[in-house]
Amino acid sequence: MNIGLTYNLFIDKTLSDEEPPPCSDEYDSPKTILAIENALKALGHTVILIEADENAYMQLHKLKNRLDFVFNIAEGIPGESRESQIPVMLEMLNIPYTGCGPLSAAITLDKAVAKKILIAHGIKTPPYQVFNTPEDELDSNLSFPLIVKPNGEGSSAGIEKDSVCKDEIVLRKKLKQLFNKYKQPILAEKFLSGREFTISLIGNGEDLRVLPIMEIAYERFPKMDFYIDCYEAKSIWCAENGLEEAVVAEDRIDSDLKRRLSEIAINSFNALGLRDFGRIDMRLDEKDNIYVLEANPLPGLNPDPKHFSYFQVSCRVAGLSYESTIESILAAAMKRYKFYTNTSHKKIIKNETPLTVQKKT
């Protein structure tokens, strides 16, 4: 097949504290793009690289008749619902692609909207309030400690070691900082102090597979007042100590908890319209109730074991090589579109009828 690989390339640029850094931090390294390209080539495909910049639509339009499929890892150009940009273009051009569609990409990038959908599906998520200014009155139903985070970011942007506020004075100060830097609504959430898990999934419908569950190894973290898997933990501490140090595999999770976490992960994946692959973060409260913190429809695919990508750690623990991971994501997407393949994916027969993916609620 001719496969387009849509991505945004990470450009290392030093920013001032006031400059909004957000989404370029999530862009992919040349190493990741090359690794996916090589994996797709090893599976017998021809790969066409497409940078998801302002010229992407023109390029996709030009390639429309040559492309059989697109493997999409693009985070989009800064702006509202940026992760929907490439899916929207592909929908317009009727090119099949991996991963979630425009609506799901937009929903999951807006943490408050995603929470509303989870709640509507009976899935617990921490009580919260959206601040549109740093002075908004605090909802009296919320109790401290509260964690604050930009409503529309990922990769722990704006979630730092001092993001948990013990009282309103700290909250107001932190809100001001976040508004100055991120210039968007800020979410304040009840801080949950229990165990934290991250759950990666591959597939769709009946074939949706929960990969080995990872638990954040807070006992190995440097001392913190409130333990959170913040930006510093992911980018500095993990880089120094290796990512595998930050998580522990599922052996210490008892079977009942594992079952409940898996069930909530599947329900959240389906409720939020994720497709082919994804990662759901969850945390327990002091009574061991499970809450969903957020869902990631485009978890990182960086092949470097030192780079923080919990999805990749889960795949490695599941015994999936990098190539098999890429193959599994592509196979899930192709099955969704009802492409039939032989085992090496070299011979593709297009089927006209779209496959209905059964949604679990």
Ligand SMILES: Nc1ncnc2c1ncn2[C@@H]1O[C@H](COP(=O)(O)OP(=O)(O)OP(=O)(O)O)[C@@H](O)[C@H]1O
């Ligand atoms: N309500 C909460 N209670 C306790 N800890 C929380 C809460 N919300 C966030 N955290 C901590 O902050 C971390 C990052 O938060 P979250 O997952 O919402 O951000 P993100 O930027 O989307 O993350 P990712 O890096 O997974 O994309 C969580 O993994 C968790 O450790």
Ligand SMILES: [Mg+2]
């Ligand atoms: Mg997260």
